Amino acid sequence: MKHNILTNLSHVKARVKAACLKAGRDPGSVKLLLATKTVSAENIRIAMEAGESLLGENKVQELKSKYEALHPFSNQLHFIGHLQTNKVKEVIKYATCIQSVDRIRLAEKLQNRLTFEDRRMDVFIQVNTSYEQSKFGAAPENTLKLIQEVSSMDRLKIKGLMTIGLFSAEPEKVRKCFRLLKNLQEQAMALNLPGVSLDELSMGMSGDLEIAIEEGATMVRVGTAIFGKRPYPDSYYWNENNGPKAYL
Numbered sequence: 667m668k669h670n671i672l673t674n675l676s677h678v679k680a681r682v683k684a685a686c687l688k689a690g691r692d693p694g695s696v697k698l699l700l701a702t703k704t705v706s707a708e709n710i711r712i713a714m715e716a717g718e719s720l721l722g723e724n725k726v727q728e729l730k731s732k733y734e735a736l737h738p739f740s741n742q743l744h745f746i747g748h749l750q751t752n753k754v755k756e757v758i759k760y761a762t763c764i765q766s767v768d769r770i771r772l773a774e775k776l777q778n779r780l781t782f783e784d785r786r787m788d789v790f791i792q793v794n795t796s797y798e799q800s801k802f803g804a805a806p807e808n809t810l811k812l813i814q815e816v817s818s819m820d821r822l823k824i825k826g827l828m829t830i831g832l833f834s835a836e837p838e839k840v841r842k843c844f845r846l847l848k849n850l851q852e853q854a855m856a857l858n859l860p861g862v863s864l865d866e867l868s869m870g871m872s873g874d875l876e877i878a879i880e881e882g883a884t885m886v887r888v889g890t891a892i893f894g895k896r897p898y899p900d901s902y903y904w905n906e907n908n909g910p911k912a913y914l
Protein backbone atom coordinates (compact mmCIF):
# COMPACT_ATOMS: atom_id res chain seq x y z
CA MET A 667 0.00 0.00 0.00
CA LYS A 668 2.73 2.42 0.98
CA HIS A 669 4.57 1.79 -2.24
CA ASN A 670 1.40 2.36 -4.28
CA ILE A 671 0.57 5.63 -2.55
CA LEU A 672 4.05 7.00 -3.02
CA THR A 673 4.19 5.92 -6.65
CA ASN A 674 0.77 7.38 -7.35
CA LEU A 675 1.64 10.59 -5.56
CA SER A 676 4.75 11.14 -7.63
CA HIS A 677 2.76 10.37 -10.76
CA VAL A 678 0.12 12.97 -9.84
CA LYS A 679 2.79 15.53 -9.08
CA ALA A 680 4.37 14.86 -12.44
CA ARG A 681 0.97 15.35 -14.10
CA VAL A 682 0.51 18.67 -12.31
CA LYS A 683 3.95 19.81 -13.32
CA ALA A 684 3.54 18.75 -16.95
CA ALA A 685 0.18 20.51 -17.16
CA CYS A 686 1.71 23.69 -15.74
CA LEU A 687 4.57 23.64 -18.19
CA LYS A 688 2.20 22.98 -21.08
CA ALA A 689 0.09 25.95 -20.01
CA GLY A 690 3.15 28.15 -19.56
CA ARG A 691 2.60 28.33 -15.82
CA ASP A 692 4.99 28.05 -12.90
CA PRO A 693 4.56 24.54 -11.38
CA GLY A 694 4.73 26.20 -7.98
CA SER A 695 1.50 28.05 -8.74
CA VAL A 696 -0.69 24.97 -8.28
CA LYS A 697 -1.19 23.41 -4.86
CA LEU A 698 -2.12 19.78 -4.41
CA LEU A 699 -4.94 19.08 -1.95
CA LEU A 700 -5.32 15.45 -0.94
CA ALA A 701 -9.03 14.55 -1.06
CA THR A 702 -8.99 11.95 1.69
CA LYS A 703 -12.59 10.80 2.13
CA THR A 704 -12.68 7.10 3.13
CA VAL A 705 -8.86 6.98 3.35
CA SER A 706 -7.50 5.84 6.70
CA ALA A 707 -5.37 8.22 8.75
CA GLU A 708 -2.56 5.72 8.41
CA ASN A 709 -2.60 5.92 4.61
CA ILE A 710 -2.95 9.69 4.65
CA ARG A 711 0.15 9.81 6.86
CA ILE A 712 2.14 8.03 4.15
CA ALA A 713 1.49 10.92 1.78
CA MET A 714 2.16 13.45 4.51
CA GLU A 715 5.50 11.92 5.34
CA ALA A 716 6.34 12.40 1.67
CA GLY A 717 5.79 16.13 2.14
CA GLU A 718 2.08 16.76 1.54
CA SER A 719 0.16 18.80 4.09
CA LEU A 720 -2.98 20.15 2.45
CA LEU A 721 -5.92 17.86 3.17
CA GLY A 722 -9.61 17.95 2.32
CA GLU A 723 -12.42 16.00 3.97
CA ASN A 724 -16.08 15.78 2.94
CA LYS A 725 -17.84 14.84 6.12
CA VAL A 726 -17.70 16.44 9.51
CA GLN A 727 -17.87 13.12 11.30
CA GLU A 728 -14.99 11.70 9.29
CA LEU A 729 -12.89 14.83 9.74
CA LYS A 730 -13.46 14.58 13.46
CA SER A 731 -12.54 10.92 13.62
CA LYS A 732 -9.21 11.47 11.85
CA TYR A 733 -8.42 14.79 13.48
CA GLU A 734 -6.31 13.53 16.38
CA ALA A 735 -4.15 11.47 14.04
CA LEU A 736 -3.70 14.20 11.45
CA HIS A 737 -3.63 17.62 12.98
CA PRO A 738 -0.17 17.33 14.50
CA PHE A 739 1.09 16.99 10.92
CA SER A 740 -1.15 19.43 9.09
CA ASN A 741 -2.49 22.85 9.83
CA GLN A 742 -4.34 22.84 6.55
CA LEU A 743 -7.47 20.76 7.01
CA HIS A 744 -10.00 21.95 4.48
CA PHE A 745 -13.64 21.01 4.46
CA ILE A 746 -14.74 20.28 0.87
CA GLY A 747 -18.09 18.51 1.31
CA HIS A 748 -21.63 19.75 1.47
CA LEU A 749 -22.05 21.50 4.81
CA GLN A 750 -25.33 21.49 6.69
CA THR A 751 -26.03 24.45 8.90
CA ASN A 752 -26.48 22.21 11.95
CA LYS A 753 -22.86 21.01 11.58
CA VAL A 754 -21.31 24.47 11.65
CA LYS A 755 -20.38 24.43 15.31
CA GLU A 756 -18.71 21.04 14.92
CA VAL A 757 -16.85 21.64 11.66
CA ILE A 758 -15.09 24.77 12.83
CA LYS A 759 -13.51 22.79 15.65
CA TYR A 760 -11.48 20.88 13.08
CA ALA A 761 -11.35 22.64 9.74
CA THR A 762 -9.00 25.52 8.96
CA CYS A 763 -10.83 26.46 5.77
CA ILE A 764 -14.31 25.77 4.41
CA GLN A 765 -14.34 25.44 0.65
CA SER A 766 -18.05 24.72 0.33
CA VAL A 767 -19.78 27.97 1.31
CA ASP A 768 -22.58 28.05 -1.24
CA ARG A 769 -25.52 29.88 0.34
CA ILE A 770 -26.15 32.92 2.46
CA ARG A 771 -27.80 31.01 5.27
CA LEU A 772 -24.72 28.87 5.77
CA ALA A 773 -22.45 31.92 5.69
CA GLU A 774 -24.63 33.62 8.32
CA LYS A 775 -24.45 30.58 10.60
CA LEU A 776 -20.68 30.51 10.27
CA GLN A 777 -20.43 34.24 10.91
CA ASN A 778 -22.59 33.99 14.03
CA ARG A 779 -20.76 31.05 15.52
CA LEU A 780 -17.32 32.49 14.75
CA THR A 781 -18.35 35.80 16.31
CA PHE A 782 -19.44 33.92 19.43
CA GLU A 783 -16.06 32.18 19.57
CA ASP A 784 -14.18 35.35 18.56
CA ARG A 785 -12.48 33.59 15.66
CA ARG A 786 -12.09 33.95 11.92
CA MET A 787 -12.17 31.40 9.14
CA ASP A 788 -10.92 31.20 5.57
CA VAL A 789 -13.62 30.24 3.10
CA PHE A 790 -14.09 29.54 -0.57
CA ILE A 791 -17.34 30.11 -2.40
CA GLN A 792 -18.48 26.90 -4.10
CA VAL A 793 -20.14 27.32 -7.48
CA ASN A 794 -22.23 24.77 -9.35
CA THR A 795 -20.61 25.41 -12.73
CA SER A 796 -22.05 22.24 -14.30
CA TYR A 797 -25.64 23.19 -13.45
CA GLU A 798 -26.26 19.59 -12.40
CA GLN A 799 -29.02 19.05 -9.86
CA SER A 800 -26.89 16.54 -8.02
CA LYS A 801 -24.07 18.98 -7.35
CA PHE A 802 -23.96 21.52 -4.60
CA GLY A 803 -22.74 25.06 -5.04
CA ALA A 804 -24.21 28.46 -5.70
CA ALA A 805 -25.83 28.97 -9.09
CA PRO A 806 -23.35 30.89 -11.26
CA GLU A 807 -25.81 33.76 -11.71
CA ASN A 808 -26.11 34.17 -7.93
CA THR A 809 -22.42 33.92 -7.19
CA LEU A 810 -21.44 37.59 -7.34
CA LYS A 811 -24.26 38.53 -5.02
CA LEU A 812 -23.24 35.80 -2.58
CA ILE A 813 -19.61 36.95 -2.67
CA GLN A 814 -20.72 40.50 -1.95
CA GLU A 815 -22.84 39.41 0.99
CA VAL A 816 -20.16 37.17 2.45
CA SER A 817 -17.56 39.90 2.03
CA SER A 818 -19.49 42.02 4.53
CA MET A 819 -19.16 39.29 7.19
CA ASP A 820 -16.10 40.17 9.19
CA ARG A 821 -15.43 36.65 10.48
CA LEU A 822 -15.24 35.07 7.03
CA LYS A 823 -12.25 35.68 4.82
CA ILE A 824 -12.95 34.80 1.20
CA LYS A 825 -9.88 33.23 -0.37
CA GLY A 826 -11.25 32.06 -3.67
CA LEU A 827 -13.74 29.93 -5.54
CA MET A 828 -14.27 26.19 -5.71
CA THR A 829 -16.10 23.97 -8.16
CA ILE A 830 -16.56 20.36 -9.20
CA GLY A 831 -16.43 20.07 -12.97
CA LEU A 832 -18.95 18.15 -15.02
CA PHE A 833 -18.22 14.42 -15.17
CA SER A 834 -18.01 13.95 -18.88
CA ALA A 835 -15.84 12.17 -21.39
CA GLU A 836 -15.96 15.32 -23.47
CA PRO A 837 -13.12 17.57 -22.33
CA GLU A 838 -14.63 20.69 -23.85
CA LYS A 839 -17.72 20.37 -21.67
CA VAL A 840 -15.55 20.01 -18.59
CA ARG A 841 -13.44 22.95 -19.68
CA LYS A 842 -16.53 25.15 -19.88
CA CYS A 843 -17.12 24.65 -16.14
CA PHE A 844 -13.59 25.68 -15.23
CA ARG A 845 -13.67 28.62 -17.60
CA LEU A 846 -16.90 29.80 -16.00
CA LEU A 847 -15.30 29.70 -12.55
CA LYS A 848 -12.32 31.71 -13.81
CA ASN A 849 -14.69 34.16 -15.40
CA LEU A 850 -16.63 34.61 -12.16
CA GLN A 851 -13.36 35.14 -10.32
CA GLU A 852 -12.45 37.95 -12.70
CA GLN A 853 -15.86 39.56 -12.36
CA ALA A 854 -15.72 39.33 -8.58
CA MET A 855 -12.19 40.74 -8.47
CA ALA A 856 -13.37 43.71 -10.53
CA LEU A 857 -15.77 44.59 -7.71
CA ASN A 858 -12.72 45.41 -5.54
CA LEU A 859 -14.40 44.25 -2.37
CA PRO A 860 -12.43 45.17 0.74
CA GLY A 861 -10.76 42.23 2.48
CA VAL A 862 -11.58 39.78 -0.30
CA SER A 863 -8.58 38.20 -2.01
CA LEU A 864 -10.15 35.60 -4.34
CA ASP A 865 -6.76 34.43 -5.59
CA GLU A 866 -7.51 30.75 -5.24
CA LEU A 867 -9.32 28.67 -7.81
CA SER A 868 -9.92 25.21 -6.38
CA MET A 869 -10.82 23.06 -9.37
CA GLY A 870 -9.68 19.85 -11.01
CA MET A 871 -9.72 16.28 -9.67
CA SER A 872 -8.12 12.96 -10.64
CA GLY A 873 -9.75 12.84 -14.04
CA ASP A 874 -9.61 16.44 -15.14
CA LEU A 875 -6.78 18.21 -13.36
CA GLU A 876 -4.91 18.98 -16.61
CA ILE A 877 -7.88 20.86 -18.03
CA ALA A 878 -8.37 22.73 -14.75
CA ILE A 879 -4.73 23.79 -14.69
CA GLU A 880 -4.95 25.03 -18.26
CA GLU A 881 -7.93 27.12 -17.19
CA GLY A 882 -6.20 28.65 -14.20
CA ALA A 883 -6.60 26.31 -11.20
CA THR A 884 -4.39 27.21 -8.25
CA MET A 885 -5.42 24.14 -6.26
CA VAL A 886 -6.34 20.69 -7.53
CA ARG A 887 -8.14 18.23 -5.24
CA VAL A 888 -7.02 14.68 -5.86
CA GLY A 889 -8.18 11.46 -4.21
CA THR A 890 -8.54 8.41 -6.42
CA ALA A 891 -5.36 8.92 -8.43
CA ILE A 892 -3.36 8.82 -5.19
CA PHE A 893 -5.25 6.54 -2.83
CA GLY A 894 -7.12 4.30 -5.26
CA LYS A 895 -10.79 3.74 -5.97
CA ARG A 896 -13.43 4.38 -3.34
CA PRO A 897 -16.07 1.75 -2.71
CA TYR A 898 -19.07 4.02 -3.32
CA PRO A 899 -19.92 6.61 -5.96
CA ASP A 900 -19.06 10.18 -5.07
CA SER A 901 -22.67 11.24 -4.61
CA TYR A 902 -22.61 9.27 -1.34
CA TYR A 903 -19.82 11.37 0.04
CA TRP A 904 -21.12 14.67 -1.20
CA ASN A 905 -24.23 14.39 0.87
CA GLU A 906 -23.70 14.50 4.59
CA ASN A 907 -26.63 12.17 5.20
CA ASN A 908 -25.42 9.36 3.00
CA GLY A 909 -22.37 7.19 2.99
CA PRO A 910 -20.88 4.17 4.62
CA LYS A 911 -20.68 4.50 8.36
CA ALA A 912 -17.97 1.87 8.36
CA TYR A 913 -15.38 4.51 7.62
CA LEU A 914 -16.23 6.83 10.43
Ligand SMILES: *Cc1c(COP(=O)(O)O)cnc(C)c1O
Pocket residue numbers: 701703724746747830871872873887888889890891900903904
Ligand atom coordinates in the same frame (compact mmCIF):
# COMPACT_ATOMS: atom_id res chain seq x y z
C1 LIG B 1 -13.74 13.23 -3.79
C2 LIG B 1 -13.56 14.64 -4.13
C3 LIG B 1 -12.46 15.06 -4.88
C4 LIG B 1 -11.42 14.13 -5.44
O1 LIG B 1 -11.97 13.30 -6.43
P1 LIG B 1 -11.08 12.21 -7.18
O2 LIG B 1 -11.80 11.99 -8.45
O3 LIG B 1 -11.06 11.02 -6.31
O4 LIG B 1 -9.73 12.77 -7.37
C5 LIG B 1 -12.35 16.42 -5.13
N1 LIG B 1 -13.25 17.31 -4.68
C6 LIG B 1 -14.32 16.93 -3.96
C7 LIG B 1 -15.28 17.96 -3.49
C8 LIG B 1 -14.51 15.59 -3.68
O5 LIG B 1 -15.59 15.23 -2.98
